[in-house]
Amino acid sequence: MGGHHDVHTGLHSAHGALAGEHPGRARNPVVKVLDLAWLEFEKPDLERAESFAHAFGFVTAARTAEEVQLRGTDPGAPCVLLRRGARSRFVGPAFRAAESADLLRLAAGTGTEVVALPESLGGLAVELADPSGLRVRVVDGTHDLPALAAQQPHTLNVGHAVARRNATQRPPREPARVQRLGHVVVQTTRYRQTLDWYLEHLGLIVSDFLYYPGQRGRGPVMSFLRCDRGSTPADHHTLALTLGPSNRYVHSAYQVADLDALAAGGEYLLERGYRRSWGIGRHIQGSQIFDYWRDPDGFLVEHFSDGDLFDAGLEPGWAPMSASGLAQWGPPATKDFLGISPGPESLRELRAVVGALREDNEFDLRRLRGLLKVASS
Template sequence: MTDRLITHLRHVDLAVPDFDAQLAFYTDTWGLRTEHTDSGLAFLAAEGSPEQYAVRLRRAADKRIDLLAFGVATRADVDVIAERLGADGVRLITEPGPLHTPGGGYGFRFFDNEGRTVEVSADVAVRKHRTIEEGESIPVRLSHVVINSADPEATRAFYEKHLGFALSDTLLHPHLGKMMWFMRVNAWHHSVAIARGPHPSLHHASFEMRGIDEYLRGTGRVLRAGVEKIWGPGRHTAGNNTFSYFLDPSGNTMEYTTELELIDEDTWHPHLYDFTQPEIADQWGIANQMNEFVAQRSFNDPDKGLYLAPPV
């Protein structure tokens, strides 16, 4: 295994032009909680997570991923990663130092190979959280983020080389080749996945529910609220997790999931799955068919924030 200092995914930060509608969606419908607010900013936490927030919304003229944030164990690890990135010619946005976001901490930001802003941090204060009770259909935590890449092989190589990600599984199309790579930084099957797409953008963000019952209750609640469902409910083969995909008001795809696979990293061997086989996309066989419509929605709009660091 590569020398890995990243321990987990912290949060995904989104810039949105329809801030008020997005805030209402994520709190009133999706089940996140507003923990902190600032001028044009909202920090939204998952009730079951010790992370200060799972999603940050920022009011902006353009829709974009503001940043992906990952945790490490110590300040020394932050410094080591920053030093290694700098030595390899990766463009740093900030040098390691105090963070001025909820929970504080110590970290820095840099651009990945396609210009997304990435943050690495340590010593962020633990949020007071609670156990999600039986029947509560709200997210426990941010499970994973999937990004679209115009050069997914290079993006995979970047995250493996610089952040110590490991490949768990790959999805293959018999005529189009390899299409999605599931990447991990701990025993969860994936914290990030990289999808082949026409441009860099957010493919989807996924939120872990307490269990199957809570996942289905949540899916039903969002459906009753009139939110457009893209795909699901079903259960993937890669990761063995359930899925229900919806569109937020900005057209970003959001997923409810549960039972993401925990693997033995010492014995795991990546699979190559042909996702045109029905049981690969959905073991249960009850989800709507994966087709061009579903795929096109997942491509999302081109990210307008590449090599442009967010103002906060």
């Protein structure tokens, strides 16, 4: 046990679990999903959404009057599905099954059915709802798009090692070409119930837990969950869950080639009038270099590069949550990123706080005090 703890603290987090704390995984999950497949949104103005998507670095894979499918350069399914709707909203994630038999296993274990996906996507799906009411699909057999030309990482002279000789660095001012979908973060008023649902039904495992300062004994309020691929490393988090006064989308993240692609792509976005929310910096949990942007509907999206990859052997880290603890370096977390800048979003969240305190959920008065302490830390 001591040797395992040394590996954990040396490679991952300063602190692990205390006796009796959440183990961060289910003993016998129904299935173990392989990865995120795509995210689904509804948007009232598909033309405007597609224009931003191209500036952000997506390529349109398919388009009709009512739907836009956006992809990265990696082969596989589209990253994002945009459908026309009366208002802008996040519909839910789709996860990729590890094998086709898992759909039957999941359907049998949840009392649901395996259904066919639209022909534009191909394949089959099991459609579920998590305890927060978010629609969750697990899919298999979808059409695979071929790889596109990728943005090549730059050759770097690091320290005294000379890899680039008689050549300059001139990263072009162009969109940072999205390679793939990395993760999605959602907020829930029923954090513990929702966390356990993903562990038990989809086989996700926790990379890191965060708790409110002074409230560790009440349990975590945020978790970063990765796919369990055994000895094959997976992204530090594919899904992150955080406790809050409403059930809502927080942000989604998309991998790009390197820091130059991310930074030059950010300049391209700024020149076209789009709004940076926070960045550039490097996270602590996950270690990604990040840059956050608001799309025209106010949804938060992230470019990232150089993230952590863990295999199934690593146990969860535990740390107190703080605004200053969101990054190792970079500018302080902005009010916009934290959702507390004056505007419609913060007003909606304030109304949600009042409603949540009147209802039977995990977001009580002590949790509100903890959240306010985090926002000011």
